[in-house]
Amino acid sequence: MAGQIVVHDPRGYPPKVVGKRLANRPESLDGKVLYLIDCLFDNADVFMEQLRLWFAEHMPQVVTRVVRPRESWVDDPEMRAKVVADGNAAIIGVGL
């Protein structure tokens, strides 16, 4: 059409997103091992300690274990393997 032009799209090529299901949930955390993962952001250790204390006071039947990756922003396969091997659930924070 008159007055119209064609231009390129400036964006890159995104990867295909493959759906992944969430893990099955236990009915209860009673007697289960709950890993509290301190992701190493500043003050996350204090938050996780407070979360551990909350469980100790309100749900003492939950076994909590605090763990940390070897460094921030980088995957730690060994830590993940440990959580997968003997953990029933996990909370990670605080940050992204």
Place this chain on the structure above:
Amino acid sequence: MGFALELEKSGVPTIPVSTHVFARLAWATARAAGMPTLRSVFVPQPVVGRTAFELRAYIEGTDPVLKQPFMKGVLDGLTQPLTDEDLKGATFERSTPRLLEPDTEDNLRQLFIDNGWTDYLPIVLPTEERVEQMLKGTSLLGDKVVGRMRPTAFREYWEFDIEKVAVNAVMAGARPEYLPVVLALSASGVTARSSSTTSFAAISIVNGPIRNEIGMNTGIGAMGPYNLANATIGRAYALTCQNVQGGSVPGDTYMGTLGNNWAYTACFAEAEEKSPWAPLHVDNGFKPTDSTVSVFFGGWYTQSGFGPRETWKETFIRCLTASDHYSPPLIVMDPLVARAFADLGFTKPSLIGWCAENAKLPARNYWDNQWVMTLIRPHAIAGVEPYASRLKAAPDELINIFTPNDIKIVVLGGETQGGFKMIGGRSSGRGPGTDNKDTPTGLIDIWR
């Protein structure tokens, strides 16, 4: 977030906790990972600087995003049965067309703005003819893959080819002869549109014969808006990063709290002919006849001064110790300054060594920094030197905050004044944005 996604895939119910300002980013990341129903919970921002008592109040309070008790979200998220949506995840293809639907110039300009494809300065629309002309700046084919890029470590990589870089170079107003430089920058693996809360930018230095071949300014106003090549190469690199990585949208793919003016354009050329020392690329193992780019991830701080005058040591120590320690200084100095240091007997390595030796802080000051605690302390705990020794130091003990390898010096400027700048910019080694690269320098000549 990455850990949570991986653990869920491995069969461990996992709840990521984020502060509320990261909610959109958290959901977008989960969606792009194929797990849009990942059960996230949120606490108020900030966590940094809050006491244990205050953080306990977060835990016992209300999730500011989900508007329910924080612990209800945690416990329900870990124990409530999965829904059909949880079980299927979300598989989908996203495609970006090579060409957009035909439209008027005005409508297309608005489309680029509305889609977040610009830096909000006027662009040149990338017509087929202009992109074709831009591609004449390289002998390589347009569909050759240049690399992958993402706004931060836990996001997905997007791939891009030479044509995509050419498209963004057109938008920035670059000329075809600049394209090899833009390609080398884009291939560096360092994004100029990091989503870091610290508002990082990418500052790049061009060395070698190409500086003069394409007419870059190394003299008066070398770091200012006084040269087409300087201005548009840096802008082309920034726009390329923004668009090929899948965006740089505040609250989603950009979280820099203050933003950064270096992010518009920050590509400079060294005044090699006027420096008393070897240029940066030769320091990094390249030949003087090689044309290269070196990328510094930083720009968080910029300090300026004059020298070397009688009290230059005190001035340098003040600047060095005021620098944020996780982002060491790229020292940019006018040739007058460099030659004056040479007259004092300094080589570039000896001046860098002096800076590293004399930049000292009490350990308590060094460790009282959010990113030092987040990024460096884990290495210190793991025994990595020199961080481990810094952590062992008594609070009042003076510790060195940089190693010689952290600090780089580049000479440029018009000799109208003996000025220098120290700009936060990590180029290699451990730290954000560098992917632990051994060298910050890449060859331009392979992209010609």
